Amino acid sequence: MVSLICTLQDHRDDVNWCAFSANLLATCSADKTVRVYSTRDFSELPFSPLSGHGYVVHCCCFSPCGQYLASCSTDATTVIWVMDSGEIEAVLEHPGRSPVRVCAFAPDSVHLVSGASDGTLALWDFTSRSLLRTGGVPDTTMVACSFSPCGQLFVSGSTYGDLRVWNLELKPLHAEKDAHDLGVTCCQFAPQMHKVTDADVIQFRLASCGQDSLLKVWTISYIPSTGCKMQLLHTLTGHTAPVLSCSFSADGQMLVSGSVDKTVIVYEASQGTLLYTLSQHERYVTACVFSPTAPLMATGSMDKSVNVWRVEDGCSTQEAKFLPGEEAASSCEGVPGAKMAGHSRLMASDWSEDDVSSWLREEGLEVLVDVFKANNIDGPELLALNKETLATDLKIESVGLRGKIIRKIEELKMESMCTGVPEEYLCPITQELMKDPVIAADGYSYEREAIQSWIRTKNRSSPMTNLPLQTTLLTPNYTLKMAISRWRTSH
Template sequence: MVKLIHTLADHGDDVSCCAFSPSLLATCSLDKTIRLYSLSDFSELPHSPLRFHTYAVHCCCFSPSGHVLASCSTDGTTVLWSAHSGQPLTVMEQPGGSPVRVCCFSPDSTYLASGAADGSVVLWNTQSYKLYRCGSVKDGSLAACAFSPDGSLLVTGSSGGDLTVWDDRMRCLHSEKAHDLGITCCDFSPQPLSGGEQGLQFYRLASCGQDCEIKLWVVSFTNVLGFELKYKSTLRGHCAPVLACAFSHDGQMLVSGSVDKSVIIYDTGTQSVLHTLTQHTRYVTTCAFAPNTLLLATGSMDKTVNIWQFDLETPCQGSMNDQLKRLVEHWSEEDVSAWLRDQGLEDLIGIFQMNNIDGKELLHLTKESLAGDLKIESLGLRSKVLRSIEELRTRMDSLSSGIPDEFICPITRELMKDPVIASDGYSYEREAMENWIHKKKRTSPMTNLALPSLVLTPNRTLKMAINRWLETHQK
């Protein structure tokens, strides 16, 4: 359960961003101010509000230690503040003076990234307050930015819809269209999906946009194979543009806020909806989880910030098996309807509701019961339902055993023993991919596009990571 425990209504205009430190909550607004609150009782600090910016403040964020606060504004500046005293430490002017939309600290606090309306992104050295590196996206203004947990990568999102990945020297590694109508926010899960054995890193990334969708990606970075960005899935819980998204401190939950005035909290493992919060009366513009505590803040164009608290039954506090049992076997009929909608099977919602299909019944459906009991005449629809159920069962098995999803073959949905990289950039179990090709399937199992080549390259780095995982988890 999640409950509203406090509402802050001190801003005089739209709330644009909120951010937590271990002991404080910062909020900023189009009213040109930043406000600071104590997490002990949500009282405003004596030196709050912070005033310097001459136009709207779009973003604020704490350094990992919580000692320094950054804010950026339409006035073209990014300001560093002492969180303890509220005194400005420095004012950094964006090259060209363009309005600054977003900012974020690197995990080690060495750098601060700031992105502007002209598409420029700057890395500032937070010790010298000097410009370290800068870059620019080819299309649109900067609307989002996030560092990977190890600080080796910076991801930016633009109003043109591109996700761009930069290394720590601001060299562009990759750029691709992620959201057709523009990106509004992106966030890395704080917890990597796997360790750094032999230089292997996997990170989960979320992005959201004006297309009303949240997309989940896996970012991998290896010393041998370099960088790779893989699309994984889409969450479609909102019916209007999604303006903000953020992971919980343990990566098990993802929250989003939307123009539809709602806040949705997802389980990142099963990708099901845990909670839908509808207390805001206007667009939800920002959301943030507190570090290491069960608090959530959401801000809105209704000028308020709501503080939510999770009870001890929230998934991030229970075991993974308990979580899955609650979220699948204990799904209500409404949860099954939401799942059908996410799978693109909304035409079957009425049939499932008429037959009172809940989570337990869902997991026991067969091709015979779909045809006989539910009277689904279309063979294609029955096959799609069965495939989706099997994927759900596999995901449950994978989560309950703790196997990282990247170790699972997309074809067999089993732990890979001899992973190979195909020309589509994805890794598969060698035997499964060879059988796939042998059956004259010259298309990618993941994208359904034609394979540029039938060459399969051994993924030795991934194989070493899987072997290391097996050594530590299956003794």
């Protein structure tokens, strides 16, 4: 199910890129600004807009910890902003002073790469904010870049139409020429990686899109000692015009793309099945991205707007669904300070009393709002209600109304029901249900205490790949933690 929950209309020109952190949404535009919003209610932060660039801002991305935001521009710089204050922390001038079209952080925040219109790539040591090395491809423009989950590789895409895999020495490991006729426009790795059984091979998935109106899904097989190869898995033809942006969901199960045909398409990623077509933008869709921590998606367009969507895959089917504009959920378009319902970003067990009130209104149960507020019903208490407590404690006399509320509560509980514990919820080390999942440098999720103990005793090797961990940095996996919380509540 996909529903439009908010439309942001603060930019005065084309929106070029959107990026999420755990609690922020950043957007950048041809109007030379970057705007930053809280994902709690999509209100703009006090220090926004960020106005340090002199020309068009093409791309923006958060550091994995969310503390910094990088943005790049035709002014030949990549600016690093501090998200606590909105102040400029550093200005990275691209070698050759060529317009910078794309930038991307490594998963461990150690490296930042930027690509320019002269075909050059600059690899930066983000810790010291210094240039490590440069490389690239002449006679083209770098417009796409993405780091692998392990942080040891990145892929670039250019207007020449090729996809190239690079290591941190900026040595090309593979070139997929003519990946997209007339040029690549975007590429992104899926967050997960896999080790091939009984082989020293690590596999990644990569999505790419281009001027040929195609969205492609690739497998990249990496052997540290010998190099890598790419294999095409799917060619998705849902769009009728050039595809300008693509992005995987945090769990890698969905893939979204935006196009010159003004539509956004959501696919089931493993099989490439089209799930939803969204047509609310009035001009080219230039940006699309999933939140790493909530069932949210943002899309930006040349219509100067950013749409924020609620995306939940629990009831998706293999049949394509079309959501025309008049059937979308209410938008907060044009309403200053308009807020998204709080319950859309939380599990029911985490709802506040206000979230419960919002849910009641959405379900057509406005008559119960005052009763529930008077009895201080929050998420956990809502899930514990039954017909007896509704009648005796809340004094709801209508049998029909009691029956309806119970049905709605049961629907909440059934959202993520399944048989057995999903394998991805188990720590690979302990094989127990995770309580505090974190992502290690190998791209896999583990229980925090288990991986910390492993690192202390196993010489910093990956439990899944046996390769050295390049860093001991552990990133909280909020998406997985929320999914596990929902599963536990339903069971």
